[in-house]
Amino acid sequence: MKRWADRRWNSRIRTHFEISYSSGREDGSGVLANISYSGALLIQASVQPRLGSQVRVYVLLSEDSPFEVVGKVVRHVEDGFAIEYADLSPELRRLIDDAAAMVANPRHVPPGRQSQS
16 A cells, blocks of 8 residues: 555656756756656756755757746755755646656747747
8 A cells, every 4th residue: 555645736747957956055066857746856966955954947949948946845865956946836846747848849839938939
């Protein structure tokens, strides 16, 4: 029987986006390994922020559509850490949907993000 604490409320989407992040006076880089509506896992982290610290993560989905996610470090893993979002705004929800669509179809350009050439 699974323990209640082991259950995830939101399914995780595997990704592989390069990211940069900052926590206080520390800056780092790594890879966004998975994302959900509640949080994200960052691996290959150059700096591992303390548990409970606020982290600002910058993800570049495509050349012209960077987005920022703010969260709290809730868990450390061997080469990275997990964050839980401070707030799931409608914009963040849409950006997570865009990331999921890009992973499912790498040639997909999210609606409203086509270049205006």
